[in-house]
Amino acid sequence: MIAANPHSLLLGKRGASPLLSWIVGFMVLLAVLAAAGGAALNEAVSGWGKGLQGSVTVRVPAPEDAAEADALLESVLKVLRQGVSAERVRVLPETEIQALLKPWLGAQADLSGLPLPRLISLDLDISRDAETIRALQSRLAAAATGAVLDDHGEWRNRSAGLFLFLRLLAWSAVGVVAFCAILTVTLTTRSSMAAHRNIIEILCLLGARDGYIAGLFQNRAARAAALGSLPAAVAGLAAVLALAWKVAPPDSGELLPWLRGMSVWAGLLLIAPAAALTAALTARWTVLGTLRTMEQN
Amino acid sequence: MAGVTFHFFIESAAFRRKWNRPRGRTETAGVQTVTPEPVRLQNVQLRYGDGPAVLRDVSFTLSAGSFHFLTGESGAGKTSLLGLMYLALRPAQGRLFLFGEDAASLPRRRAPELRRKIGVVFQDFRLLDHLSTFDNVALPLRLQGRPEEEVRRHVTELLEWVGLADRMQARPPLLSGGQQQRIAIARAVITRPSLLLADEPTGNVDDAIARRLLYLFGELNRMGATVVIATHNPRLLSEFDRPVLHLENGTVTAGRSSRTPSDDSPPPEQTS
Numbered sequence: 001m002i003a004a005n006p007h008s009l010l011l012g013k014r015g016a017s018p019l020l021s022w023i024v025g026f027m028v029l030l031a032v033l034a035a036a037g038g039a040a041l042n043e044a045v046s047g048w049g050k051g052l053q054g055s056v057t058v059r060v061p062a063p064e065d066a067a068e069a070d071a072l073l074e075s076v077l078k079v080l081r082q083g084v085s086a087e088r089v090r091v092l093p094e095t096e097i098q099a100l101l102k103p104w105l106g107a108q109a110d111l112s113g114l115p116l117p118r119l120i121s122l123d124l125d126i127s128r129d130a131e132t133i134r135a136l137q138s139r140l141a142a143a144a145t146g147a148v149l150d151d152h153g154e155w156r157n158r159s160a161g162l163f164l165f166l167r168l169l170a171w172s173a174v175g176v177v178a179f180c181a182i183l184t185v186t187l188t189t190r191s192s193m194a195a196h197r198n199i200i201e202i203l204c205l206l207g208a209r210d211g212y213i214a215g216l217f218q219n220r221a222a223r224a225a226a227l228g229s230l231p232a233a234v235a236g237l238a239a240v241l242a243l244a245w246k247v248a249p250p251d252s253g254e255l256l257p258w259l260r261g262m263s264v265w266a267g268l269l270l271i272a273p274a275a276a277l278t279a280a281l282t283a284r285w286t287v288l289g290t291l292r293t294m295e296q297n
Numbered sequence: 298m299a300g301v302t303f304h305f306f307i308e309s310a311a312f313r314r315k316w317n318r319p320r321g322r323t324e325t326a327g328v329q330t331v332t333p334e335p336v337r338l339q340n341v342q343l344r345y346g347d348g349p350a351v352l353r354d355v356s357f358t359l360s361a362g363s364f365h366f367l368t369g370e371s372g373a374g375k376t377s378l379l380g381l382m383y384l385a386l387r388p389a390q391g392r393l394f395l396f397g398e399d400a401a402s403l404p405r406r407r408a409p410e411l412r413r414k415i416g417v418v419f420q421d422f423r424l425l426d427h428l429s430t431f432d433n434v435a436l437p438l439r440l441q442g443r444p445e446e447e448v449r450r451h452v453t454e455l456l457e458w459v460g461l462a463d464r465m466q467a468r469p470p471l472l473s474g475g476q477q478q479r480i481a482i483a484r485a486v487i488t489r490p491s492l493l494l495a496d497e498p499t500g501n502v503d504d505a506i507a508r509r510l511l512y513l514f515g516e517l518n519r520m521g522a523t524v525v526i527a528t529h530n531p532r533l534l535s536e537f538d539r540p541v542l543h544l545e546n547g548t549v550t551a552g553r554s555s556r557t558p559s560d561d562s563p564p565p566e567q568t569s
Contacts, residue, residue: 202423205385206484207413208440210405292405 017224020188020279025228027181028275031174032236032268038170039264040244045163056133058120061146073118076144080122083136088123122149181275185225185282189217193290200294214287218280225279226272233272240268333397334358335414335492335523336382341391343377351377353547355391359525361491364518366534367527369544375527376420378544379494382525383417384408396491413441416490420497420527422481424469430456431465434483441488455483475506482510486517493517495526504532511537 060076062069073091080089097119098111105111124133137149193200203213336359343352351374359365369375380386381393384400393400395411403411416437424433431452438448456462459479469477478498485493495514499507511526511533518524525542528534534541541552 198423199425201385202425203436203440204409205383205412205417205423206437206440207409209409212440 017188017192017220020185020221020224021228023184023188023228024181024225024275024279025232027177027184028229028232028271029236029239031177031271031275032233033239034170034173034177035268035271036236036240036264038167038174039261039267041163041167041170043261043264045160045167048159055152056122056124057150057152058122058140059148059150060118060120060144062115062117064115069118072144072147076120076140076147079139079143080120080136083132083139084122084124090121090123092119092121178278182278182282185221185279186286189221189283189286190290192217192220193287193294197294200291204291210288210291213291214284217287218284221283222276222280226276229272229275233269236271237265237268334360334394335396336525337392337394338381338388339392339394341381341388341393343374343381343386344389350389350547352381352388352544352549355547355549357542357549357551359523361523362518362521364515364524364539365526366537366539366541367525367544368529368534368541371529373544374547375529375544376496378542378549379417379496379525379527382492382494383415384412413437413488414491416485416488416493416522418478418481418485418493418495418498420500422469422477424477424480424484426468426470429466429468430461430472430480433469433480434487437484437488451487452483455487459483478510482513489522491522493522493524495524497527497529499528499530499533504530507533508536 058076058080060073063072077089077091094116097116101111101116102109122136133149133151140147140149200213336357338355338357341352341355342350343355344350355378367375367378377386381388381400382395384395384403387393387400396414398407398411425436428436434456435448435452438451443451453462453465456465459482461476461479461483464472464476469480472480482495482498485495493514498514499510507530514524514526515537543550543552
């Protein structure tokens with residue numbers, strides 16, 4: 001039969017790149033896993049950040065004398081209610097405070113004899129209500145000795161640094177994988193060009209434009225990358241689902257607490273076509289660049 | 298290769314319609330337009346890397362519609378000179394003009410346009426072994442983006458003319474040297490080039506077939522193509538009275554292939 005598509009014939013079937021498919025496949029698998037990790041971390045940090053940012057805690061020392069302790073708490077509440085509406089102020093009951101300590105002291109520990117401070121939670125946003133918080137801090141310092149308004153700044157800053165580091169690690173992994181994939185496609189294309197040098201020369205002498213020749217390699221690289229990246233992306237997504245299922249809290253009722261956003265999944269799904277597109281563009285630029293130096297050698 | 302095949306090729310009315318178009322000088326409503334010479338070399342020197350000069354101070358002009366033999370001993374530089382003319386090589390010194398374009402200053406993006414005016418029969422054929430006979434001949438048309446239906450029609454017609462209609466799907470390695478040569482010739486002429494360069498096109502065939510091939514090139518030339526044939530076959534030269542460019546010691550001298558002054562091609566104009 002006469003070939004209808006000359007593009008499929010010019011470089012021959014033997015010129016296909018199964019190795020490129022495998023390499024790009026593994027790269028995509030790594031990229032999907034790293035990106036999923038980065039996205040989950042993003043979601044988690046975002047959720048925790050919102051939780052921490054939206055509340056401030058006032059710690060009121062508890063003198064041994066109960067009446068004195070109650071009076072101190074009242075004076076603190078009085079100060080707080082001057083700056084914040086009553087419904088945004090919540091005194092944590094003692095049972096809740098003890099529950100907070102149980103992870104450190106054990107479920108069986110008897111906390112009844114411990115002088116626990118009283119805790120008051122204020123529904124304030126630390127960035128939006130910064131002025132209010134500063135005013136409350138100064139008034140509390142004057143009115144209630146020992147009472148401390150904690151905006152979780154120190155813990156938040158340390159956590160933010162750690163999470164930023166972990167996120168950067170995840171996205172760096174994606175970046176390194178992408179760079180390696182580009183490097184692989186470049187080297188594979190150069191090697192393929194060397195193997196097909198005779199064909200390229202004949203095509204040039206017959207009047208082929210650089211874009212036409214680049215198109216041959218570009219299409220081949222895109223096909224090889226797509227062949228490798230699509231199954232790899234599917235495998236990667238399956239692995240992410242399996243891991244998320246495995247680590248999800250049994251009573252959460254949700255499969256993926258940190259991967260709920262559709263944009264996360266859309267992003268992960270786009271990795272495979274992005275890999276094919278990157279491979280195609282890399283091959284094209286490599287061929288165009290190499291052709292410029294090839295003719296006279 | 299059957300002689301009748303080439304006879305049909307040359308005498309075919311369709312072939313004449315395809316090829317019989319004015320080239321070189323055209324007259325429209327009494328106004329004569331002179332197209333630029335297909336090839337003009339001015340003091341051209343060619344060397345490979347730091348090696349000695351293969352060509353030195355070569356100057357000549359080929360007018361449109363001319364037919365020349367290029368002769369010289371093996372290794373004299375015939376293939377290199379042809380390589381200059383089909384833009385595979387660039388002169389180390391001097392100037393080379395193809396269809397009025399200075400090859401030295403020709404932007405890379407314009408080279409394909411110029412190459413499409415040139416048909417080349419390579420000494421070693423340079424066919425693509427993984428393509429069929431049909432696809433090899435179709436390649437120049439496809440590179441020009443011709444519609445597939447047109448490609449199919451023209452290639453089939455031409456392969457019939459060169460006697461390879463029954464070998465369309467065969468790949469070159471399975472064909473004889475003579476058959477491969479005919480594919481190479483068909484590929485060179487399929488786009489009706491203005492300049493046809495053939496490097497030892499009779500090197501793989503016996504004298505009878507060689508004469509028929511030269512007869513074919515002569516007919517193409519009569520229909521307007523400028524033809525340059527590199528050969529060192531003295532018997533062919535003696536049978537065809539054509540202008541000759543003779544290469545020796547890296548320089549070109551002009552002459553004629555036969556002493557019979559019966560040819561209508563102008564001798565190459567030598568400039569210095």
